[in-house]
Amino acid sequence: MSSNNLELKKVLGPLQIWGLGVGIVISGSYFGWNYGLAESGFVGMLIATAVIGIMYVTLCLSLAELSTTMPHAGGAYAFTRRAMGPLAGFITGIGVTLEFAVGTAVFTSGAGYYVHFLIPAIDPILAAAVLYVFFFIVHILGVNEYATIEMILVTISVGVVLLFSFYGMPHISADKLFGGDLIPGGISGIWAALPYAMWLYICMEMLPMLSEECRDPVKDMPKGIMRAIYTLVILAILVVTVTVGLGGAEGTSKEANPLSYAIATGVNENSWLISVLSVVGLFGMLSSLAGAILAYSRQTFALSRAGYLPKFLSKLNKKRRTPYMAILVPGSVGFIFVLMFNPDRLILIATFGALVSYIMMNLSLIILRIKEPNLARPYKAPLYPIVPIVSIIISILALFSSVFKDPTFFFINIAIFTVAIVYFYVWARHHINSDAPEEQFSIITGEGENGEIKESV
Template identity: 45%
Template structure:
């Protein structure tokens, strides 16, 4: 006999107060969304992108950065439509669930989870390495664990405090980029862009030919990676229909300006050859003309840490929401979606993701981790663009407070470039296929054998799909 406080929903049962324990608090406006959208990515301007010069030469990376800039811009415009029509925390999962059913939603959602849970592990090692440079002798595992504990606690004890902090460190990191530009611009030398020696049969402009552009695409992605996670905050927006498009569009504009400013001035000041192997390209670029003892070099190093912290903190915030949404609907274990009774934060998802991140950072291979994260991200891009196209056909009357300009060309461009980016990852690092396929296979097996039989119909994304299907049958 069924207990009085339990009701059957969908294919499983849950407590009567199931959703009450899983409600987030609305507080975010366009400014906080902009801070989070830029903060997700800003560390990519301070490190990582420059290795693309070694893969494709300066102009090869330049073309790759343009292509990925077009992909992310068209994707942000398309996501703005999806996020206002389907304003749930699940982001890519919620969009694909609405368009392609549980399997589509799950595959898209797992891509986001992989990206957001594993990326902090890579960034934590970068933060630990920077701190070790300042204070040598501290064990890496102590630093990694300490950094995670600080920001897991912040994310647990208040979403508004977390995003206000995120806004502050993001603005600080952007000020660092302005300082860099002011000091680098007078010393820009276009001849330094062509320092990479060409391979046989190629030119200095494209030292590795057209294949060099393809090889540089993963590094072009680094200038924008993670901005697509902004809709993970939809249920914490004051007005998703108005605020989410503003947050996405202002964020991508800011990141485009930052990307090309950094790309040209770093290579044109420090030299393409030196930048292609640099672990800290912006300070080293200025060090080449001012000397490493100059005060601005030290200042940039400190501000660069703010950029790393902004991305680390922001992605932990997004990871909690990605896991929370899939868990609330039953795709992942349901206990992961319980929110803190006082702070209304998905603290279980945040803490479990943090434990995985700490473990991955200490024992994992950083190259493989970032490959899996990027691969998962690109899978979610493809699923989101397909969702936009499918929903326009299947549900033309769906309420869309914001409509993507240039439809269908805009999402089609993003879709084609996402597929190109997917295969560029294969080209750059073939082992990503094996590792990511293995991780995806484990998640797919879990869904096929268990969680697809235990979905929660009253979860917002599931209820949205059920009501739409009922309306369609009625009509």
């Protein structure tokens, strides 16, 4: 099949990129981050939020350069493939796919609980299943249709987070913020909170995967990425401070609906805002759920188009030009995770996959600057090499944070990537498609699909 028959439709502009970036992350403000409070307390969580915020700002600066240099659907896989070869590209792609497929499961679990909270008669698992099917259909219809829905969800979700923050500020209790042990678990408590602080920002890195669907990726992608991450840093600090200031760290850490709990505890248990937060919290979950499906489907599509994954996963809908098999298959696996694990454990898998990809992408930026200094770079990351180095250091620290929270899941993650490496050597490296855009844009000299040295196209 020619590469022209496997190209995605170009429809996105800078405002849509900002909306998609904020939208895929926004549910982290409503659900998930609070699980880290038990070990960290407010001060520890605020430190973790700030540290992870720095990691994501520096990561996004690196991604802005890489995405304008290589505007392909492969995103993270494309960057590391060019810099470090097929195995590195594949491992990075697996990390991204794992992050978003499992992230979809977390978002769907959260959405199911919100539906159950609003309508107790509806089983949360049934609600999750219905939501999966609905968003599968939306994504198969097309990215433009999805982006329109996402902008509506994002506008509502961000507006209500700001409403919650400013409505709750006058009622913040200093005792709830700073009373008792400031950081119950000490340094290890902060370290254990890092994966949950990531939930306030995670999935931002999906935006480069949309470069192939941008009308003008060189101009629009850096603007969209950076505006989105700055928006999210502000929202993260507001949400953590106001929520804990109203509900306290101990009580908030156990809640599936932390913002509503905070208003009920710190303001008025009959407040009108509680119901609004529950409804809009569901919108936030749906926004992130929809974005995660978009991300894992594009990464799966790119890996399949390049031959690393089975060919059927890169099939496109003939009319809509959407990768329907890359939407359905990983999503179905994600739903199995919903049935098997609690969300707080799934977060440890999703963040591990994400951190592997962050390390590899930042390394790729450094390697490409050294190996290919004359490569066209319409946008250059400022303060190089400080930016990628800072991001790498924080990513490595966060990678080992699950040891402090749940060592079992740390070793589960190691096992997943070990299996992926074995799979690459046994099957994937023998089926690489040199006609895929990411493969054509490979390094100037490096390993070919069967190990031979080749030149790039």
